[in-house]
Amino acid sequence: MSSTAKSSSTLAANKTSTQSQQPVPKNWPEDITYLTDHTYSAAVTADQRTALTRTGTADATWTQIPPTSIQAPSPLLEIRTVTDINHPAAGQRGLFATQHLAPDSFICLYLGHVHTNTMSDQDPHSDYDLNLDHDLGLSVDAARSGNESRCTNDYRGIAERPNAEFRDCYVQVPCTKRAAGMKWERRAGKRKAGVRAGEEVLVNYGKGYWEGRKAVASFRRDEEMLRIAQLALDS
Numbered sequence: 001m002s003s004t005a006k007s008s009s010t011l012a013a014n015k016t017s018t019q020s021q022q023p024v025p026k027n028w029p030e031d032i033t034y035l036t037d038h039t040y041s042a043a044v045t046a047d048q049r050t051a052l053t054r055t056g057t058a059d060a061t062w063t064q065i066p067p068t069s070i071q072a073p074s075p076l077l078e079i080r081t082v083t084d085i086n087h088p089a090a091g092q093r094g095l096f097a098t099q100h101l102a103p104d105s106f107i108c109l110y111l112g113h114v115h116t117n118t119m120s121d122q123d124p125h126s127d128y129d130l131n132l133d134h135d136l137g138l139s140v141d142a143a144r145s146g147n148e149s150r151c152t153n154d155y156r157g158i159a160e161r162p163n164a165e166f167r168d169c170y171v172q173v174p175c176t177k178r179a180a181g182m183k184w185e186r187r188a189g190k191r192k193a194g195v196r197a198g199e200e201v202l203v204n205y206g207k208g209y210w211e212g213r214k215a216v217a218s219f220r221r222d223e224e225m226l227r228i229a230q231l232a233l234d235s
């Protein structure tokens with residue numbers, strides 16, 4: 001599963017996550033912890049964390065997202081329950097733009113629990129797992145905790161093409177070892193071609209995602225999940 005501000009009154013601030021007094025977006029699922037930054041599995045090593053930090057010039061083209069562009073909840077987005085019965089994810093949640101999101105503009109980070117890709121540290125059944133760094137063997141799972149991004153659906157069966165995509169970017173995180181007290185650390189963020197106000201934000205999960213879901217559905221003998229995965233693969 002990679003722009004700016006409207007009144008925060010479009011997002012309810014009357015509920016809080018279980019861990020803090022952090023306001024959560026309207027329609028946020030009650031059983032999911034709302035995050036404002038990643039959490040990390042104990043299996044993620046200090047070396048892996050360091051490798052996520054911007055050090056060299058090879059990745060200098062990656063966008064640095066200024067802290068002012070990252071708001072939680074995001075005023076750019078609204079989580080809605082999909083009521084259109086022709087929508088393949090009807091009854092589930094989807095993510096919608098509250099205003100026009102300009103082409104190539106930053107939309108939202110994909111936050112969740114960063115884990116290693118070892119069998120013991122991942123949930124193969126998760127529908128919310130996004131690769132963070134293949135070489136480092138790290139992914140982000142938003143199955144139990146995350147932010148608005150976890151509600152982004154795949155474009156298959158909904159639109160002709162995706163209108164957003166996940167791109168690598170950097171955000172500033174606190175660092176006591178740096179004189180500035182901050183360093184740039186890698187994240188996945190959504191941006192792309194432009195999304196009209198009220199339009200659903202859709203990405204391309206990739207065929208591999210749906211093939212994986214199909215395999216899990218077959219293993220679980222979950223007919224409904226199998227049907228959805230096959231539909232997505234056929235569309």
Ligand SMILES: C[S@@+](CC[C@H](N)C(=O)[O-])C[C@H]1O[C@@H](n2cnc3c(N)ncnc32)[C@H](O)[C@@H]1O
Pocket residue numbers: 088089092093094127128150151152153154155156157158213228232
């Ligand atoms: C990351 S979640 C997306 C948010 C999800 N709709 C929700 O309510 O939390 C991924 C799951 O959403 C559903 N989904 C997303 N895009 C879909 C599509 N194009 N067709 C059918 N189901 C889709 C599938 O159940 C998939 O496993």
